[in-house]
């Protein structure tokens with residue numbers, strides 16, 4: 001057996017040094033805004049002390065951090081799109097500063113069994129796509145170095161020189177549920193070369209909206225636990241990557257009421273009605289549609305938050321004002337709200353949040369910007385960037401959300417996704433406003449913007465148009481419409497030979513093994 005430390009004193013000294021190094025790191029400019037609920041000692045105790053490795057993700061995380069902060073300082077932004085395809089990432093390097101890997105897209109095109117965006121693909125799917133893109137970036141960069149070094153400085157001036165190592169931002173969805181599952185996911189991302197991940201507050205297995213219903217979030221406490229889990233994993237790995245966070249917009253349900261911070265937004269029935277489940281059963285007997293029954297039931301139940309119930313059942317405006325003064329801005333659980341309301345109004349407020357529960361157990365939720373701000377503010381100290389997802393772009397919500405968070409964290413960085421079926425014009429934006437939208441929100445701090453699922457629209461459209469043309473015009477059409485412009489646009493060396501597929505690199509490996517010089521030989 002080989003002994004790791006000569007004695008326990010040496011072990012303690014190594015441990016203390018590790019703790020000090022972590023503490024120093026956490027005080028650095030890059031880290032000091034992150035607030036951890038755990039100590040450096042605990043993290044050191046979870047590390048592989050004496051075995052240091054630096055991950056490529058650290059390098060990419062720092063590069064992204066710099067890009068985002070430069071944009072923030074200049075009031076500008078990075079606008080990019082999602083892909084799962086290394087060759088597309090290669091082309092992106094000519095115009096973009098970052099690449100995005102979307103969970104929705106991976107679920108559609110990279111999983112063994114494709115599906116709707118339910119985040120039900122295997123947990124290593126997105127990290128493995130990131131790894132493939134990251135490896136291809138390394139390959140392109142290596143290929144380019146080797147090619148360029150064949151030439152003299154003078155010749156290199158005219159040769160394409162691209163930064164292929166774009167930081168990759170990836171979708172960690174809801175962190176795949178369990179605490180230890182989330183840790184493994186975070187670790188795989190770090191090992192894949194990712195620069196930043198986002199984690200949302202959706203409930204496992206309930207990311208579902210195709211039937212016209214919103215999605216389900218988890219309690220605030222569970223979301224914070226997810227983010228802390230990711231942060232802890234990065235800290236154990238000694239990794240600098242900035243996880244960003246994502247909060248869902250227009251969600252309709254929450255799967256538990258365990259956290260009093262969520263209580264102001266949970267909806268309850270204020271009328272004596274059968275439960276929603278009973279109404280559904282009755283509706284089903286007469287062959288009625290789920291959504292129609294739900295709509296009708298909601299209207300009959302006098303559905304509202306507890307505070308609104310107090311407002312509508314109090315005897316006077318003054319009573320409500322006294323109630324409001326006692327609860328506003330405080331974390332007060334429902335049972336204590338009830339007691340306060342009883343004390344002031346002299347009666348029990350009719351409010352039952354069990355009656356609206358869904359067949360899968362969720363409670364109904366009152367979405368509002370304040371609810372999202374509340375979560376974003378609590379989550380902010382665990383990450384670097386905040387993303388509030390919006391199904392439909394709403395000017396007021398955008399402004400209220402970003403300014404609301406910046407009231408608490410004035411220099412906060414934000415992300416924003418132009419989700420698939422975004423219809424700006426329908427949402428009340430003029431053509432001119434659509435033009436200036438990215439620049440306008442950049443001024444609110446939205447420095448990283450993405451069209452996440454371009455492939456489902458753009459790539460599909462290109463493929464459809466090509467297939468149609470190819471069917472009609474065959475190889476002549478291919479040569480004219482595809483090969484010719486593609487070859488014309490390809491980088492060539494000084495002899496006019498296309499350089500981008502790695503042929504020179506493959507030759508170079510043989511040459512080096514044979515002992516031949518590969519630099520300045522052209």
Ligand SMILES: C[C@](O)(C(=O)O)[C@H](CC(=O)O)C(=O)O
Pocket residue numbers: 082101102103104105117171389417418419420421452453
């Ligand atoms: C960002 C997103 O999570 C994704 O998987 O890319 C999706 C994208 C979309 O549906 O357009 C999202 O939920 O916004």
